[in-house]
Amino acid sequence: MNCLHREKGVMEKTTQAMTYGGAATSVLSGLSLNQWGVIVGMVVAVLGLLGNWAINIYFSHLDHKLKKTRLAAELAGAIKGDDDDDS
Structure with missing residues (x-):
């Protein structure tokens, strides 16, 4: 169970980084x-x-x-x- 808890934390950090990266990309590509x-x-x-x-x-x-x-x-x-x- 401890191993699953660690994987969940890593997955949350990864998805958070991907979300921020996607938001930054959409903002930067939307500028004229x-x-x-x-x-x-x-x-x-x-x-x-x-x-x-x-x-x-x-x-x-x-x-x-x-x-x-x-x-x-x-x-x-x-x-x-x-x-x-x-x-």
Whole structure:
């Protein structure tokens, strides 16, 4: 009886996967070329925004790091700034 219970669980999972696969196939095959163009455009736009956001954060971090290093060097006297020349 235990073996039958396992087979029933496997069969339920298989039929569920087939049902979802069939539903996805029918939805995807029912889209027109214009609808696919809109979907692809939305995906590209979202990826572009996320990529731009990531690049902006990366370069802001580098800029902050550079400014911190320059300030530390100026405070240590290693770099003379243009503000010291009062001629």
